[in-house]
Amino acid sequence: NAGVMQNPRHLVRRRGQEARLRCSPMKGHSHVYWYRQLPEEGLKFMVYLQKENIIDESGMPKERFSAEFPKEGPSILRIQQVVRGDSAAYFCASSPRLGYEQYFGPGTRLTVT
Amino acid sequence: AQKVTQAQTEISVVEKEDVTLDCVYETRDTTYYLFWYKQPPSGELVFLIRRNSFDEQNEISGRYSWNFQKSTSSFNFTITASQVVDSAVYFCALSEARRTQGGSEKLVFGKGTKLTVNP
Numbered sequence: 001n002a003g004v005m006q007n008p009r010h011l012v013r014r015r016g017q018e019a020r021l022r023c024s025p026m027k028g029h030s031h032v033y034w035y036r037q038l039p040e041e042g043l044k045f046m047v048y049l050q051k052e053n054i055i056d057e058s059g060m061p062k063e064r065f066s067a068e069f070p071k072e073g074p075s076i077l078r079i080q081q082v083v084r085g086d087s088a089a090y091f092c093a094s095s096p097r098l099g100y101e102q103y104f105g106p107g108t109r110l111t112v113t
Numbered sequence: 114a115q116k117v118t119q120a121q122t123e124i125s126v127v128e129k130e131d132v133t134l135d136c137v138y139e140t141r142d143t144t145y146y147l148f149w150y151k152q153p154p155s156g157e158l159v160f161l162i163r164r165n166s167f168d169e170q171n172e173i174s175g176r177y178s179w180n181f182q183k184s185t186s187s188f189n190f191t192i193t194a195s196q197v198v199d200s201a202v203y204f205c206a207l208s209e210a211r212r213t214q215g216g217s218e219k220l221v222f223g224k225g226t227k228l229t230v231n232p
Contacts, residue, residue, distance in 0.1 A: 033219060033220070035220070035222075042204075042222055042223070042224045042225060043204065043206075043220075043222040043225075044222075045219040045220060045221070048217045048218075048219055055217055056217035056219060058217075058219075059219070089156065091158060093158075093220075095218075098210075098211050098218055099210065099211075099218075101146075101148065101160055101163045102160070102218075102220065103160055104150070104157065104158035104159075104160070105157075106156065106157045107156055107157065107158075109156075
């Protein structure tokens with residue numbers, strides 16, 4: 001059973017460009033969580049999705065950030081008009097249902113130049 | 114509000130020493146989960162353990178053991194006979210337990226403890 005997959009592993013964007021981060025959960029997992037790891041702030045929750053639904057976006061910045069988890073295909077975290085402060089590692093985690101542990105992908109390291 | 118405190122920012126030990134990583138949590142929930150994750154230098158997050166709030170039994174897995182004490186809101190992690198490969202950042206995390214549709218079990222992480230095991 002393949003683990004959680006994230007791509008790309010490294011992404012470089014210039015200020016003002018868009019960044020798209022993809023996450024394919026483990027087989028049989030329909031719950032996806034996104035977290036961001038900033039150097040001085042540690043790991044912070046961003047958004048929680050189930051297939052076609054955003055359940056909890058309490059950690060998502062109000063502007064420029066969006067997430068989706070379509071019926072078919074990976075979950076996408078989209079950052080529009082990136083700024084230097086968006087440089088971070090973005091992790092996706094999946095679980096089969098509530099009450100189970102979350103398994104993390106390898107992360108996408110975003111660098112904004 | 115939930116909070117996880119890992120007071121030890123960095124720990125350095127010599128191989129074969131035992132080491133304990135501390136974790137103290139705050140929550141108003143009566144039902145919750147506690148976790149430990151390992152982040153080696155390669156950067157991925159590796160799941161180590163999950164405990165339910167109503168299960169205070171200590172757990173041992175090889176050289177790893179966990180001590181959960183509700184009375185002190187602590188969930189400490191001990192590595193026995195440490196090895197160089199144990200060098201990593203270790204994160205303690207907490208989530209509410211949600212069983213109903215629409216609930217969220219987002220993880221609240223501590224800031225991590227960087228463990229360095231020297232040969």
